[in-house]
Amino acid sequence: MPVDIRKALKRFTPCLIEAREQTLNEADTVMRLCKFFEDVLGYDGISDISREANFKNKFVDVCLKIDGTIKLLVEAKAAGVQLRDRHIEQAQGYASQNNYRWVLLTNGVDWQLYHLTFDQGIEYERAFSVSLDTPEGFDAAVEKLAFLHKLSVKKGELESFWEKAAALGPASLGKVLFKESVILLLRREIRRDIGLLIDPEDLGKSLHDMLSLEAREVIGPLRIRRKRREKKRLADSIVDATSPLNGETSTSVEAPLAASGA
Numbered sequence: 017m018p019v020d021i022r023k024a025l026k027r028f029t030p031c032l033i034e035a036r037e038q039t040l041n042e043a044d045t046v047m048r049l050c051k052f053f054e055d056v057l058g059y060d061g062i063s064d065i066s067r068e069a070n071f072k073n074k075f076v077d078v079c080l081k082i083d084g085t086i087k088l089l090v091e092a093k094a095a096g097v098q099l100r101d102r103h104i105e106q107a108q109g110y111a112s113q114n115n116y117r118w119v120l121l122t123n124g125v126d127w128q129l130y131h132l133t134f135d136q137g138i139e140y141e142r143a144f145s146v147s148l149d150t151p152e153g154f155d156a157a158v159e160k161l162a163f164l165h166k167l168s169v170k171k172g173e174l175e176s177f178w179e180k181a182a183a184l185g186p187a188s189l190g191k192v193l194f195k196e197s198v199i200l201l202l203r204r205e206i207r208r209d210i211g212l213l214i215d216p217e218d219l220g221k222s223l224h225d226m227l228s229l230e231a232r233e234v235i236g237p238l239r240i241r242r243k244r245r246e247k248k249r250l251a252d253s254i255v256d257a258t259s260p261l262n263g264e265t266s267t268s269v270e271a272p273l274a275a276s277g278a
Contacts (some may be wrong), residue, residue: 191237
């Protein structure tokens with residue numbers, strides 16, 4: 017379990033809200049953030065927190081270390097600035113040169129954590145986004161920011177959180193949901209329930225349309241993923257898929273599955 021930061025976060029939150037109300041500049045916001053990392057997230061102000069790491073004459077605002085190894089890069093913005101994904105570009109460059117996987121973007125009130133990969137260029141996914149300015153947001157921040165506590169990072173709880181979040185994310189679920197085997201299974205269940213044989217393409221489109229716009233953007237255009245099989249195995253699977261359903265033929269099951277935009 018991550019460290020319980022509720023009491024410490026509750027004590028420190030007014031300081032961060034005040035910074036936004038006073039529209040503190042970036043340098044003053046960074047000073048409060050460094051104190052936050054000490055008092056709330058358990059980092060040592062001398063050995064664990066470094067300011068302004070240099071990368072090709074550009075700087076990452078804060079680096080958080082554990083046992084001398086950088087674990088998190090922090091890109092800070094002035095307290096009143098609205099956060100944008102593009103704000104992590106500077107930290108991305110530094111991270112890619114050193115294989116750092118985590119970038120934290122914050123203005124003190126709003127917090128966005130990004131996980132980076134470098135297999136095909138620099139790619140990032142937002143791990144979470146929380147804000148301290150509402151009671152509901154505060155509760156979510158207690159849960160999520162606890163994964164950034166020094167002890168939680170040291171025990172691998174941040175990595176475990178990401179593995180689960182990635183597995184349950186739109187990209188992962190979309191790969192499974194739009195497999196041909198899943199579409200055909202749903203098709204059979206609908207046939208059993210209402211007696212109607214739905215075209216796989218129409219079923220896939222309906223599922224895709226049910227998703228949020230954000231999820232559809234991550235998954236991409238609808239494409240039913242068909243598994244390559246030998247002819248005999250293909251014929252056997254068609255028989256298995258259709259045999260419980262009166263009147264369903266192999267032609268209807270194996271109707272063309274090419275989706276628009278695939």
